[in-house]
Amino acid sequence: MKTRIYFTPKQREASKIFNQNTISVYGGGIRSGKSYLLLLQILIYCFQYDKSRWVIIRESMPTMKRNLFPTFQKLLDFGFSQYIKEWNQSTQTVTFSNGSQIIFMAES
Numbered sequence: 001m002k003t004r005i006y007f008t009p010k011q012r013e014a015s016k017i018f019n020q021n022t023i024s025v026y027g028g029g030i031r032s033g034k035s036y037l038l039l040l041q042i043l044i045y046c047f048q049y050d051k052s053r054w055v056i057i058r059e060s061m062p063t064m065k066r067n068l069f070p071t072f073q074k075l076l077d078f079g080f081s082q083y084i085k086e087w088n089q090s091t092q093t094v095t096f097s098n099g100s101q102i103i104f105m106a107e108s
Helices: 011-022 032-046 061-067 069-077
Strands: 053-058 084-088 094-096 101-106
Touching: 011 032, 011 053, 032 053, 053 061, 061 069, 061 101, 069 101
Parallel strands: 053 101
Antiparallel strands: 084 094, 094 101
């Protein structure tokens, strides 16, 4: 059985805006799907653009590990993990088989 990933209506709307603009701002209350949308959109871009690099910045690495990484792991569990070539834990850089990278960075 294949697992399908769906955007909510608001996330679909935001995704269209992301694809039409260089800079986009997306907000909402706690647990509204902001991190999920951000990570999924960046994963889409990673596979759309070989050897691209994407940076996600949060206030601190402990905050990122507590709030963002569990969501990222859920997405990886949907099948994205098979495309990870390397996850450098010291630099928090995820490199995919097509050369694209996501770099998780703390603002501090």
